[in-house]
Each structure stands twice: as structure tokens, then as C-alpha cells.
Amino acid sequence: MRTGERPKGVIRWITTTNHKDIGTLYLVLAFILFFVGGSMALVIRTELFAPGLQWVDPDFFNQMSTLHGLIMIFGFLMPSFVGLANWQIPMMIGAPDMALPRMNNLSFWILPFAFLLLASTLFIEGPAPNFGWTLYPPLSTTYGPDSTDFLIFSIHLMGISSIMGAINIIATILNLRAPGMSLIKMPIFVWTWLITAFLLIAVMPVLAGSVTMMLMDRHFGTSFFNAGGGGDPVLFQHLFWFFGHPEVYILILPAFGVISEILPTFSRKKLFGRTSMIYAVGCIALLSFLVWAHHMFTVGMPVAGELFFMYTTMLIAVPTGVKVFNWVATLYRGSITFEPPMLFALAFILLFTIGGFSGLMLAMVPADFQYHDTYFVVAHFHYVLVPGAVFALFAAIYYWLPKWTGRLYNMHIARWHFWLSFLAVNLLFFPMHFLGLAGMPRRIADYALQFAEFNRMASIGGFTFGIAQLLFIVVVIQCILRGPRTTSRVWEGSHGLEWTLPSPAPYHSFAIPPKIE
């Protein structure tokens, strides 16, 4: 179809093969699911506001924590960064669109159905999945509710979608770069996505295979994970975390890319150690395949296994440290301003590093015997994912939104959004470190009296954080509808090909490839 003839209304969105339309669809779906998953978190925080069972049945509590985890990871974080990739990669490498536009359409449109299938588990007879997002058998096989099968097929669909998205991203990056843009000259956000896409292709099939084995155990008489039939429940944990650990880097590497784009812009200074930043991301990605068993130090592994996984896990601190040090060196002797994207990026460095520290603590096997499966772990991964990945996402949207819409947003409300989120996220997750150290296990619907104070604090933080996110929606909608027009460069210190395009960017980004010197 030629430009100008594209259908209007709903049909446009269903049939679109345009990278910007599809990017928008991904982001819209992601934020709808962000609020769905967030509401589930608030159900959890409401029940945990005080000791005793006040609001929900413990089984429903387990359903909420399971669906919260699945929706936030597969429904919010992954699609939102794929949305960013769709919008930005063609613009940043000087391409007109993604390399495989029709597959792009398919990989998005599978997702709404995957999540309808997942959400349907709440409405069919019997409980929704209630065994945690980690799906450990036998709780999820022999003891799993009927709805587990819906969950399994929903994960299959998400996996197909992710793999197609990743193939598309790799094909685009390897084939559609503007003449003269060698791999090493490529923007760092594109680099992080290239590596992430390879991770996705490597591990999503492992997850799909593991849940298929669950399905076989549940219905077709196999005993992969059942000791009674010669299998081993721990085998599932190995398979799951072989997917699961690279998965957390799938969530965080594009975030690293975003931060590495934003800091130079608002420090008006080049990224420090660009090449070593790329190598660091590559190292982290490779190491992520060698650390999975650090999620399961208490399952009764031989001591040699525990030592191996402790050492490899500790090694990850080196490339991660390089990234943080390079970011700080980028700031050093810059000319810094504090626009909303920069605020979120700075908070990312500060709070992600705290999450990194607790990660290093968790790597120490003997200490992990005390931290494992407590709120200390909950604090750790929420620090790397919420003020980590989610803040990077806000930073990215605040950074590129004027390019997408051609309009500026209300900086004042955006700053409020930042400060409220920053305070609330710490009130929400910092006390969880103390709860874990004091001995509160994770995933419990009710707790002993000495945990009451910090749980109350966390709940108040949770609700504040939830409300603060409504401001974000206000900012985005106001920007789209009524924001003042902006220039093509938008930010004083902006750098890179996307800022050479007019704002809003044309429907087919670069019809003629730009020349890179």
C-alpha cells in the first residue's frame, strides 16, 4: 500500500505494518498491563498493611502475586522495551522502517490474545494460577489448578511473539543501517537491543520447552518433574532459571542503553568509555548464561556447584561496575541540567546500584542461605526492576516523546511525577531489606507481629507510587493533545540521527538513507 492510502480507524491499527504505529501499540498495551499488574500489587499491599487476614483469602493472595509477576515481566516490561525498539531503532540507524514489517504486526497482535488468555484464568471455575511466577512443580503440576493449562498456552504465545520481535530487531540492525554506520559507530541503545534480541532468541525456547514439559506431566503421563516416576522437581528449577536469569538481563540491558543515551545529552558531554560500555553489555549477556543456579542455592546442590555459581555471579559485578563508573565519569565535568528524562536517569544510577549491591550480597552463598526466599530478595529485584528498568522506561519516554509527537510536555507535572515516584519507590522497597533480614519469608499472606511497622510503611509507599503513575498518564495525554510545538532537536545537547528528523518524525522515518561520515 502506498503512502496516503492507509486505512483509518481501527483497521489502521489492526493492519498496520509501520514501526511507529506498532511501537505505539506495544507501549499502549504495556501501560494498560502496567496498571493491571499494579492493581494486583496493591491488593497484595492492602492485605499486608496489617497482620491478620483482612481482605483476601490466602489462595487469592497467591493468585495475585503470581499474576502480578507474570504481567509485569511479560506484559509490561518486555513489550514496553520492544515498543521503544520499534519506535527508535529505525530512526537511530537511519532506516525507513523495521526489516520485517508484516511479522512485526503479527508479533504484536499475538500479545493481546496471550494476555486475554492469561486474564481469563481469573474468571474460569477454580483458582487462577497460584504457585508464583516461577511455576515450581509439583505445586504447579500435580497440585496446580485447571487454569494452569491456560497459563502454559499463554506463555507459548508470549514466547512466539518475543522470538519474532527479536528476529525482526536483529534483521533490522544488521541489514538496514545507513551507509557508513559500522557496528561500532552504532548508537548504544541499538547495541544493547541487538544483544538483548540474541538473549531472547536463546532463552525463550527454553521457557516454552519447560512449560510444555509441565503440560506433559499434567496431562500426558510423563514424569519429568515428578520423583515418583523417576523425574526431579529441581530439574524444572534449573530449566526455568536457565531462562530466568538471562530474562532479567533482557529487562535491564535496553534500560542500560537508554541511560547511556540520556546522560550525554543532559551533561552535554560524550559518553565516557563507549567501547568498554559495549563490551560490558556483551560480557553481562554471556555471563548471564552461567549463573542461573544462584536462584536455587538452598535446593541441596553439591558444594562444587555452589562455588561455581557463586564465583560466576560475583564476576558479573565487574562489567556492571564498569557501566556505573562510566556513567559517573560521563557526568563528571559535564554541563548538567535536570530535565525529567535526566532526573529519572540519575535516579536509575543511584537506585539500580543499590539493587546491584544487594545482588552482590545475595551472591555470597553462605549469606544467601539467610537471604534466600525472604523479603530481602523481594527488595533486591524490585530495586533493579522498578527504579531500574521502569525508571529507565520513563526516562526514555520523557526523552523521545517530543520527537514522537512533535510537542513538548508539561515539565512541571513530569517533575512532580518524578519526585513522587522517587520518594514512594524508596518508601515502598527499602523497608523490605529490613523485613528480609529480620526473617520475613516472601509470598506470605500474613505475618508475625514484629514485621508490622515496615509492612505498613511499604504499603503506604505502594499506594503513593501507584497514584503518582496517574500523573504520567496525564503528562502523556496532555502532550499529545495540547503540548506546544517543538523543534527537531528538542534538547540542547541531543545527538544522534533521530534528532535530524523533523518533530514529529515522518511516518516512514528515513526514506533516503542519511550519510554517516
Add this chain to the structure above:
Amino acid sequence: MFLCSSLAQAAYRLDLSPGVTEVSRKIYTLHHMVLWICIAIGIVVFSVMFYALVKHRKKAGARAAEFHENIWVEIGWMVVPLLILVALAIPATKTLLFMHDTEESELSVKITGYQWKWKYDYMGDNFGFFSELSTPQEAIQGKKEKGEHYLLEVNHPLVLPVHQKIRLLVTSNDVIHSWWVPAFGVKQDAIPGFINEAWIKIEKPGTYRGQCAELCGRGHAFMPIVVVAKTATDYQKWLSEQKLASLTIDLSSRTLEWLQREGKAIYEKNCMTCHQGTGEGVPGAFPALKGGRVATGPIKQHIQTVLWGVEGTAMQAFKEQLNDVELAAVITYERNAWGNDVRVQHNKTEPLVQPADIQSYLKKQ
């Protein structure tokens, strides 16, 4: 220290407890070492960052410098962290090897996780018991005041001697659980079909509390662990008392009222989580007992279901968990509660089960 003083129990804590075993103290030291190293690195990195944020603001007139690479600086901040990591790995490795040394234990206790209670078997003494939450339902529902050890109290605590190396054999009967007592520095997953080993050597008599650490279903929050550590002589005394008590169970016939009353209490502890107080179960997950096929059907099938469980479902086998009197009571309760007595009569089967019935059923097996 504060673990022994009962007053401090309800007060909040910010840090790990040093505990009462050599392992837990080693962990505590390691935890503090890595914590302080992280804090120190954090202070250095964040100071530089905040210095830049204050000094190098555009508003303060800062002009951006040109530098963006320095190979020696970068090598430096790869090598220094690496050295710090090596310094951390050495004590961590030593502690880990120490923790794995289960040789030369003097006593073995088998710990079995059940949904949602623990079973303790004293391996050398051929005796064991179940240990389950003793906090009343009313306290959980907020109808009664919550006691000091709310959710951290059990009917039969695990009793262990101090100053003896005790080997723990941890396994599970159904799903994965995890046996965790922070004061001992022991957390070991209980995996159905496999046996994990851990060991403890408690240094001080006292009461130590912990919880199941692995999500194990609806009652995950409600399966605490309480260990009472006694001196060797007190422990021996306790042991002989327990052995004696387990031999003497009165198997004589009871009245319907007695069985119903006792049965209700047993039902609330063992069955209610799934089948609900109303006997209506959870549709699609746990079948209803009210008017149910088994609870109002032939008595033999009812006994069989409760004693042996139902393969491939969440229904456990209660033969090892309850004694014959308790089994008779809970079956009688189920056959008479929620209007089931009418159905039982209509189906022309027995409403009452005596301990002797259980024994004769078992003999025929």
C-alpha cells in the same frame, strides 16, 4: 541475645540475627563484611556523582569538558573491584565448606514437609510427631487478640539437645517446602522424593522460631517452625516421656457427641484450609464434603479416602498424621456436619465410626 528475651520478640529488627550456632555466626560476620564493603563503595561512587551534580551544573556556569576515554582508568576500575571480589570469595568459600561438613553427627532428625505442617522423626529412637500452627483461627481473622508469638507458635515444637551435632534430613510429602530457622543459619528446601542434608549444633538452650520459606500453597504463611533446645539431661527426660505417651492411646468406643466435638477440632486443623469451614470446598479445586459422594457414601470408601488420600490430587494420606481415635473422630464429624447426617441416613449407611472400625479396616488391608 534478643532471641532469648521474650520481650524483644515483638519489636522490629533491622539486621540479621547472629544466631546461636557457629554457622549462623560465620554467616553474620560474612554478611557484615559484604554489607560494609558495599556501603563503602557506595559512598565513594555516590560522592563523586553528587559532587558532579552540584559542581558541574550548567546553572553554576559549568562548561562541558571534552574527555571521553582513558584506558588506564578503565582498567583500574575493572581490576580494583576484581580484587575486592577475591577478598570476599575467600571467606565465603571457607564458610561454605564448613557448612557442608555433615560428618560425625550424634543424632539424626528427619524433617518432612506437609501441606501445611512439619513432621519430625527421631531416627535412632523410632518415634516422631507432627508439628503444626497453634495460633487460633480467630486471631488470624481478627476476632481475637493476637498473642506475642502470633503465627510463630506450634502445638508440638521440635525438641533438640544443645552441644550435639545434629544431622537434619529434609524432605517433603507433597510440594516443595523449605525448613528455615534464622537463629541456626539453616535453610534447606524440602523436596518430594529427595532427601537434603543439613546440620546444626546449638550452643544455647532456648526457644527458636522460623517459618517455611518456599511457597507451598494456600497455607504457606501458616506452617511455622519452633525448636526448643534443651540440655542433654532435660532432653533425655523429655524423650522418655514422649515415648511412653505415644504407646498409650485409649482405643475404647466413644459417644457420637464426643467424636463430633473432637472431630470438629481436628477438621479445623487439618481439613478446613481446603474443604472450608462450611464443607463446601472450592469449586474446581477442592471438592465439597457437604452432601459429597464420599462423606455421605459407604463408610469403607470414606475411611479409605482419609487414610490413603487420593493419588494425583491435593488430598493427603492422613494415616501417619492422625492416630486411630483422631481418624474416627474426624470421619464421624464429616459424616454428621452440614446436614450430611440426613444424606447418610438416606443412603442407608453408618453415621458413626469408632477407633475399632479403623483398626479392623487396617487389618483387612
